[in-house]
Amino acid sequence: MAITVSDTTYTRNKIHPKKFALWVACGSMLMMFAGLSSAYMVREAAGNWLEFRLPQVFNLSTIIILLSSAALHFSFFQFKRGNERNYKLFLVLALLLGFGFIVTQYQGWLAMVEMGVPLKTNPSGDFIYVISGIHAAHVLGGIGTLIVALIHAFALPFQVTPGRKLRFELTLTFWHFVDFLWIYLFVFLSM
Amino acid sequence: MATTVNPTIKDKDDLLIEDLGYDDHFHEHHDGDKYQSSFITTYIFSQDHKMIAKQFLITGMFWAIIGALMSLVFRLQLGFPDDSLAWLKPVLGKWIQLNAETGMGTLAPEFYYALVTMHGTIIVFFVLTAGLSGTFSNLLIPLQVGARDMASPLLNMLSYWFFFLAGVVMFASLFLSTGPFAGGWTAYPPLSALPQASSGSGAGMTLWVVSLVFFVVSVLLGGVNYITTVLNLRTKGMSMWRLPLTIWAFFITAIIGLLSFPVLVSGLLLIMFDRGLGTSFYLSEIFIGGQALDHVGGSPILYQHLFWFLGHPEVYIIILPAMGIVSEVLSVHARKPIFGYKAMVFSILAIAFLSFIVWAHHMFMSGVNPFISNFFVVFTLIIAVPSAVKVFNWIATLYGGNIRFNSASLFSIGFVSLFISGGLTGIFLGNSALDIQLHDTYFVVAHFHIVMGVAAFFGMFAGIYHWYPKMFGRFMNETLGRIHFWGTIAGSYAIFWPMHYLGMAGVPRRYYRFDTFDSFSHFTDMNQFITIAAIVVFALQVLFVINFFYSIWYGKKMTVKNPWQATTLEWTTPINVGHGNWEGNIPTVQRWAYDYGKDGHDFISQIEPLKEGEQTAH
Numbered sequence: 001m002a003i004t005v006s007d008t009t010y011t012r013n014k015i016h017p018k019k020f021a022l023w024v025a026c027g028s029m030l031m032m033f034a035g036l037s038s039a040y041m042v043r044e045a046a047g048n049w050l051e052f053r054l055p056q057v058f059n060l061s062t063i064i065i066l067l068s069s070a071a072l073h074f075s076f077f078q079f080k081r082g083n084e085r086n087y088k089l090f091l092v093l094a095l096l097l098g099f100g101f102i103v104t105q106y107q108g109w110l111a112m113v114e115m116g117v118p119l120k121t122n123p124s125g126d127f128i129y130v131i132s133g134i135h136a137a138h139v140l141g142g143i144g145t146l147i148v149a150l151i152h153a154f155a156l157p158f159q160v161t162p163g164r165k166l167r168f169e170l171t172l173t174f175w176h177f178v179d180f181l182w183i184y185l186f187v188f189l190s191m
Numbered sequence: 192m193a194t195t196v197n198p199t200i201k202d203k204d205d206l207l208i209e210d211l212g213y214d215d216h217f218h219e220h221h222d223g224d225k226y227q228s229s230f231i232t233t234y235i236f237s238q239d240h241k242m243i244a245k246q247f248l249i250t251g252m253f254w255a256i257i258g259a260l261m262s263l264v265f266r267l268q269l270g271f272p273d274d275s276l277a278w279l280k281p282v283l284g285k286w287i288q289l290n291a292e293t294g295m296g297t298l299a300p301e302f303y304y305a306l307v308t309m310h311g312t313i314i315v316f317f318v319l320t321a322g323l324s325g326t327f328s329n330l331l332i333p334l335q336v337g338a339r340d341m342a343s344p345l346l347n348m349l350s351y352w353f354f355f356l357a358g359v360v361m362f363a364s365l366f367l368s369t370g371p372f373a374g375g376w377t378a379y380p381p382l383s384a385l386p387q388a389s390s391g392s393g394a395g396m397t398l399w400v401v402s403l404v405f406f407v408v409s410v411l412l413g414g415v416n417y418i419t420t421v422l423n424l425r426t427k428g429m430s431m432w433r434l435p436l437t438i439w440a441f442f443i444t445a446i447i448g449l450l451s452f453p454v455l456v457s458g459l460l461l462i463m464f465d466r467g468l469g470t471s472f473y474l475s476e477i478f479i480g481g482q483a484l485d486h487v488g489g490s491p492i493l494y495q496h497l498f499w500f501l502g503h504p505e506v507y508i509i510i511l512p513a514m515g516i517v518s519e520v521l522s523v524h525a526r527k528p529i530f531g532y533k534a535m536v537f538s539i540l541a542i543a544f545l546s547f548i549v550w551a552h553h554m555f556m557s558g559v560n561p562f563i564s565n566f567f568v569v570f571t572l573i574i575a576v577p578s579a580v581k582v583f584n585w586i587a588t589l590y591g592g593n594i595r596f597n598s599a600s601l602f603s604i605g606f607v608s609l610f611i612s613g614g615l616t617g618i619f620l621g622n623s624a625l626d627i628q629l630h631d632t633y634f635v636v637a638h639f640h641i642v643m644g645v646a647a648f649f650g651m652f653a654g655i656y657h658w659y660p661k662m663f664g665r666f667m668n669e670t671l672g673r674i675h676f677w678g679t680i681a682g683s684y685a686i687f688w689p690m691h692y693l694g695m696a697g698v699p700r701r702y703y704r705f706d707t708f709d710s711f712s713h714f715t716d717m718n719q720f721i722t723i724a725a726i727v728v729f730a731l732q733v734l735f736v737i738n739f740f741y742s743i744w745y746g747k748k749m750t751v752k753n754p755w756q757a758t759t760l761e762w763t764t765p766i767n768v769g770h771g772n773w774e775g776n777i778p779t780v781q782r783w784a785y786d787y788g789k790d791g792h793d794f795i796s797q798i799e800p801l802k803e804g805e806q807t808a809h
Contacts (some may be wrong), residue, residue: 022417028411028449035458035500039461039493041620043472048488059624119468130460155211 022170026177029138033131033181037188040127052121054190055111062186065139068097069179072146074119076172084158091153093174095146095179098139101182105136128189135178135185142178145171200376204752204763204778207798212776213427213543217339236352238344238769243351244330245662248655250351250358251322252736258313259729271720272704286370300703304373305391308702309365311376312399316406317361319509319647321354324448325409325455327512327654328417328441330662334761335435337426337778339771342419353409357402364398372399375701377498380473380491384465396466400459407452414452417445426760428780432536432809433797435759435784436529439536440515443543445506450547453503458497465489492557499550506643507546510610511539513650514581517603520653521585523757524600525592526793528785531584532809538577546576549589555623556630564623571621578614582607593788598672599657605680606649612684613642616691631701634694637687645683652676655739656692660754664767665746675731682728689717756794759784763798783809 043049075090107128112118117125149171152164201209205625237243267276277296280287286302289295297631300751329347333340341347341729373391374382378399386393421434421442461472465486473494474486522529529535551559585607594600619625629635632653652675659667698711705711705718753762760780764772778798786795790805801807 015423017419017423019347020423021342021415024415024418024449025411028415028453031450032453032457035497036460039457039472039497039646042493042496043490046490087663109604120470123472126464129466130470134460172517 016121016166016168018170019173022173026174029177030181033135033185036131036134037185040188041132043123043127046101048122049104050124052115052117052119054128054168054186055108055115057104057108057111058186061101061108062182064097065101065179065182066118067102069176072172072175076168079168080160082158082160087154087158088153091146095143095150098143098146098175100142101139102136105132108132126185131185131189135182138181139178142171145174201202202255202752204796204798206771207796208763208776208778211781211798211800212773212778213627214776215339217771217777218774226387230290236348238348239339240329240333240341240347241662241768242345243347244326245324246351247321247329247354247386248590248662250355251318251326252739254313255319255322255359255732256736258310258318259732261310261313263729264298265303265306265310266725266746268303268704272706277385277729278411301373301390302370303703304389304701305370305395308373308375308391309361309371312372312403313361313452315376315505315509316403317354317358319651320410320448322648323651324441324444324508324512325351325354325413326651327411327437327516327658328445330658331437331761332417332420333424333440334661334764334768334772335438335759335784336421336424336758337429337780338420338424339773339777341416342424345417348418350409350412350416353405353412357405357409360398360402360405364395364402367394367398369393369395371395377495377502378462379498380462380465380489380494381477384462384473384491384494385477385479385484385664400463401458404456407456410448410452414445414449417441418449419626426779430809432533433783434782435515435677436518436532436535437512437515439539440511440518443539447504447511447543447546448508451501451508454497454711455501455655458494458501461497462494477521492554492559495554495555496550499553500547502549502553504543504546506639507542510643510650511542511649513606513647513654514539516650516654517585517606518581518588519759520599520603520657521588522785522787523594523657524597524603525589526595526787527588528594528787528789530587530590531580531585532785534580535584538580541577542574545570545577549574552621552623555626558680560601568621568623572618573613574621575618578610579644582611582614597656598667598669598676599653601673601676602649602653602656605676606646606653608680609641609646609649609683613646614639617642617706628697629694632694633690633698633700636700637690637694640690641683643686645687652679652735657755658761659742659746660749661761661764661768663743663746664749665742666749666754667742668738669733669747670783675735678731679728682724682731685724686721686728689721693717753796757798758786758794760797763796782807 066152071090072094075087078086078090108131112125112128119126119129150169152167156164193786217577225728232238234242237246264276264279267274272458275295276287276298277289277294278288280296283302286299287296288299290297329341332338361371367389371391372378372383372395373389378396382388382392383396383399386396402461419764421438425434461470464470465472465474469485471486471489473491474484474489477484477486477635517536518529549571551564551569552571555564555567585603589604616634620629620635620638657669659665693711693714696711696714698714706715749766752766754763755762760778763778765774780797781800782795782797784797786797787793791793
């Protein structure tokens with residue numbers, strides 16, 4: 001792995017280049033949702049727009065993803081303190097809550113179909129499927145990184161090294177990002 | 192490979208780096224010197240930024256040839272609509288329709304549209320975005336900021352391979368039996384959103400979207416790396432105000448790309464939903480073949496907003512790197528500091544900012560509210576201010592300079608000429624009232640080809656001639672380079688200057704032939720002239736390609752490290768640069784990048800410490 005080019009060279013940076021790169025990438029992903037949000041607003045202003053309330057189950061999914069973020073952050077604290085048991089426990093919990101979020105989002109889509117807003121009814125519903133669907137794809141990406149983190153946690157002997165701390169921080173940042181993103185989308189779509 | 196230079200001979204630069212540089216222990220590390228160990232890791236899946244730059248460049252050249260050849264085919268159709276194209280049948284197959292009686296071969300109209308579409312897509316995205324920004328950002332960012340490599344060489348490698356994948360998908364679409372996408376490079380719905388709208392709207396459009404999404408992934412991976420490298424991996428002493436203007440340009444370009452390309456993905460995703468799942472984001476009531484489709488209430492204008500929110504910044508993604516290269520090359524070959532360094536940086540920033548609030552000037556005639564248009568007119572015209580600042584500074588840099596007229600500097604001067612010519616017509620087109628006459632005519636075609644097509648190519652050529660020795664350790668042939676320049680600048684004006692007159696007379700772009708319109712039939716000779724000029728210019732580009740590849744193996748060898756007597760860091764690296772760029776320490780930077788003709792010295796390298804009592808700008 002050539003990752004070490006930056007590891008060997010740039011120890012004098014305030015922020016690790018990889019962390020910075022992730023922040024930049026998050027900004028880019030945010031722009032994609034900003035594009036979709038503005039399309040939503042432009043289309044809404046054009047009329048022929050079906051008004052309906054978001055299904056209740058989306059409230060539940062919002063709580064679940066918040067809890068998942070909190071669990072992962074707690075796991076990170078425990079990792080830094082060297083508390084192996086709690087670190088692994090809360091890592092597993094964060095992952096399970098992550099799966100829970102995807103399941104509840106799916107139930108939200110089913111609830112929309114049941115309340116009479118399946119795909120192709122009106123762009124107001126279609127936008128919700130598209131936006132929440134693309135968000136869910138990003139969460140799945142986050143779940144992928146959590147699974148890698150979990151494999152590391154259980155396959156490798158427990159050790160608090162700078163490399164593993166960095167990797168955890170990157171995972172944590174992205175997981176908080178998709179959490180924040182959903183909160184934004186939830187508020188935006190509920191309005 | 193890394194240490195072919197005789198290590199016993201040390202020049203002044205080596206000694207300075209030894210004394211003042213700092214040791215990052217790079218070469219003691221296992222992936223330092225031994226990194227490139229096999230053919231595959233050296234030439235194919237390389238993570239070295241210099242090799243990735245060459246990959247971007249050569250792939251870009253491949254696409255440039257394809258894109259240019261396509262333009263020749265449709266120029267033949269426009270210049271000589273009554274001549275037989277039967278001789279192209281072996282290449283184009285069924286797209287040349289033979290008349291059974293006369294043997295006359297005509298270009299299929301639907302393929303004409305496919306050619307126009309693919310020409311635009313290929314040149315804008317694959318050549319002038321990936322080939323220009325991809326090549327020079329990769330080559331120069333680590334070398335000029337004093338870094339061993341990009342922040343993440345792995346992502347950098349993936350960036351190239353996603354570009355390659357995008358290319359493979361687009362290339363495959365050229366061979367579909369229904370043809371590639373033919374609805375224009377902007378892919379407006381409904382032609383892009385309804386698979387049954389035209390022959391290229393089916394599989395051709397699907398592959399177009401897939402290719403573009405891969406391409407955006409490539410741009411984003413590259414951009415994250417460029418930004419992080421510039422902000423985090425600069426060597427000691429390299430403050431932002433000491434960066435060469437090339438790096439400022441690449442840095443801001445990457446930021447623009449990162450903010451605008453994701454919005455294109457949003458727009459394309461909604462197209463995919465409309466195509467695949469039958470939603471109506473962009474489609475309103477439509478009849479095809481007498482049948483009403485069940486799409487209601489969508490808005491094709493919505494797509495235009497999303498597309499041009501990328502599309503307008505995209506033209507600055509294309510032109511800013513060229514501007515950065517030209518600033519650097521002009522300063523080096525005029526032997527003068529760049530005039531107004533800070534003004535150059537601020538004008539790049541101003542252009543970048545304005546690029547995000549002018550997109551609707553592409554849509555003045557699409558039915559957007561004329562009062563909203565006024566807002567976009569004003570901001571569009573304001574872009575003339577930072578652009579004029581840059582032009583003034585380039586000319587002021589040349590003024591009184593001890594100019595070396597070689598291929599690199601000639602192409603830079605040519606860039607300034609083209610940027611002025613093309614920029615002036617931009618002021619016409621930025622007016623929503625004038626657009627009533629000029630929109631969708633050859634005036635637009637002439638404007639954007641000069642200002643962001645040919646001009647960006649000139650920036651690219653300047654960069655290739657100037658940094659060729661850094662890439663390949665040899666020089667390109669200077670005589671061929673000058674023939675290339677003089678022929679190309681004369682030929683480019685010969686192609687695009689007459690198009691302004693066509694456009695002012697109202698000749699619409701994208702039409703298959705004009706001789707059936709009485710009002711345009713007297714332009715037949717002019718169209719023939721343009722076509723002949725295009726063929727000549729293409730021949731000169733073939734000359735360039737031959738020069739390029741011949742010189743890789745047989746060009747004049749570079750015998751000194753700094754052949755142009757430039758101040759920037761890339762010329763302090765060994766002649767044959769290995770992985771990690773500097774053999775021992777990393778150089779530290781003591782001064783800004785443009786100390787030319789200072790205190791009786793022709794140039795002072797960035798690594799030379801300030802002398803006692805010496806005044807410094809930055």
